[in-house]
Amino acid sequence: MNISIIHGKAVKGVILNAKIRATEVIDGEMSGVTKEVEIGPSGDFSVSMPKGIILLQVITRSGSIEKDEALGVDVPLPLDFSFRAAVDLVDVATKSVEVNITAYSEAAVVLAGKAGGLLQKNINRSNSGIANILGIDFLSTEMIQSNDNVRLTNATQAEKKMAILNAAISEMASTDKMGCGAMQTYGEIINCTIAKFADQFSASGW
Structure with missing residues (x-):
């Protein structure tokens, strides 16, 4: 079995005290290898998975937070927080692959689902479609908080x-x-905002 090491960050603001669940998707079903790893102190994670179609999900619990950029505070996240990324590693040539989980990767998963499920063609189309709209590879571009002025000074344009x-x-x-x-908690508003944001891509013809 060929193995890839998937590493990246889960960032809305940086997400802490939560897990990443990685699942191998086979024929559109989450029926393959599943692993869970803790998210690190900067929102980072690393997990080894078979080369295939992989779904990454943030799994929240009591005490899960995101370090919100807009408010400058730690925001508790709801237990039903939906934050995912799907990636095709079937033919990837490198041993290690960066995959970041953001609102944009969640939107791509939603779009793939609406196109007929988490099949290889749907995942690739939604990921490439959103990347083309944004003009950036949102999955592999390293995540830097917008208020991290020190790191942004030497950051690439991407x-x-x-x-x-x-x-x-x-x-x-x-x-x-x-x-x-x-009337919702701010964490619930974040969850709702991301969901409605994903739906906007669908409404625009995706």
């Missing part, structure tokens, strides 16, 4: 753009641009 794009999600949530409702 990293700076990704920081801005990620911060835009924080801004939408903090101002409730998606109309999720003030």
